[in-house]
Amino acid sequence: MPELPEVEVTRLSFADRIAGAQILAVRLGKPLRWPLHGDPEALTGRCVLGVRRRGKYLLVDLDQGLLLLHLGMSGSLSFSLHPTEPGKHDHFDLRTSQGVLRLNDPRRFGAVVLVSGEEDAVAQKLLGKLGMEPLDAGFDPLRFRQGLLQRKAPIKQVLLAGDVVVGVGNIYASEVLFLAGIRPTTPAMRLSRPRVKKLHQAICDVLARAVKRGGSTLQNFSNADGEAGHFQLDAMVYGRGGMECKVCATPIRAIRQGQRTTFFCAKCQKT
DNA sequence: AAAAGCCCCTGGATGC
DNA sequence: TGCATCCAGGGGCTTT
Structure with missing residues (x-):
């Protein structure tokens, strides 16, 4: 579903509201494209600093570590104060002090990956070869x-x-x-x-x-x-x-x- | 190094 | 209504 504009619109729709939030709990549904890589329990207590985008990836900056989100072909995110019970395609919930970020992805080509930062080997494997950002000034x-x-x-x-x-x-x-x-x-x-x-x-x-x-x-x-x-x-x-x-x-x-x-x-x- | 195929997975539309 | 087939917004991995 999502090409760059959809990913960017998604980012803009919740970045400000989640910034500053503290993570209270994580819920994992069925496996996505890759395992989380990190310990989901370890996310509890960390804070969300902000949300950036690189290509079709969303980068959720934490006070310690970085969460990479990808929507694949069929993924979408929601951020709400009082989410419904998780449905069969809701495969990731990030419960925070300011709302619940939820990934719905029927085909599960999407991904949520926890890395230490952008220099992390796993992050580099995913982000390292990406080309120019078409909406940035560097794209001439x-x-x-x-x-x-x-x-x-x-x-x-x-x-x-x-x-x-x-x-x-x-x-x-x-x-x-x-x-x-x-x-x-x-x-x-x-x-x-x-x-x-x-x-x-x-x-x-x-x-x-x-x-x-x-x-x-x-x-x-x-x-x-x-x-x-x-x-x-x-x-x-x-x-x-x-x-x-x-x-x-x-x-x-x-x-x-x-x-x-x-x-x-x-x-x-x-x- | 670059290019071509393969594959992950579910659901909706179409055709018999 | 039921079942088979095809197609779908992505992209990493393996093989040429």
């Missing part, structure tokens, strides 16, 4: 192009891989390439400077706009308050296989790239 067209020039793989797959730029998931990858007029199969290294600049612009615009609107609600995204996003991502190509391109009426094509579906318009996206 020149550095972006430098990253792409090393890669012969199709641009769509390079975007998804997240080692050049993070946060662009399967939906936004198709959308962003459509806006930039770039064919998803084009080798990343073959993109000219002006086309990389256009792609850079599209990534910045689309992601920033989605965060501002509260995340897309393509299916059922909701933030940690349980509010649905206000932004019906009105997709130009994603999920529109066989339908007419909104610009030129050519049928949108759906192809398979690395076990994921890509959508594009063969006329608007030449190479």
Whole structure:
């Protein structure tokens, strides 16, 4: 479910309210993608300093240690004072003095990992190879192009891989390439400077706009308050296989790239 | 080093 | 209504 905008909207919806809270107890449901790594009992008594984001990971800073959260494909967080009884897909509760942070994740591709800090070997394994943050000032067209020039793989797959730029998931990858007029199969290294600049612009615009609107609600995204996003991502190509391109009426094509579906318009996206 | 496949898991939609 | 099949927003790991 969550690409960068959804993760960021989730963060914004509870970061201020959980900051300063003391952890009272932890409840674990079914196993998630990885074990917690640390002792859940040891979390009790620690304090939450704040919540940051790196790519699609949320980093919950503690006065001692760091909690890494990932929502996987189907995860969502809620933060509430009086939570309901845990449901069958509620697999992690962090009970604090200021509310309960709960991870609901039917498919359990998500994760909660307790590490000592960002330099921790386990944390490095997960965060160490992440690319540039698309909403940060450090993400500029020149550095972006430098990253792409090393890669012969199709641009769509390079975007998804997240080692050049993070946060662009399967939906936004198709959308962003459509806006930039770039064919998803084009080798990343073959993109000219002006086309990389256009792609850079599209990534910045689309992601920033989605965060501002509260995340897309393509299916059922909701933030940690349980509010649905206000932004019906009105997709130009994603999920529109066989339908007419909104610009030129050519049928949108759906192809398979690395076990994921890509959508594009063969006329608007030449190479 | 980079690229291509595999796999983790559940649920909803579709087709017979 | 029941059952099989396919597909889904991610990404680490193993193999080429």
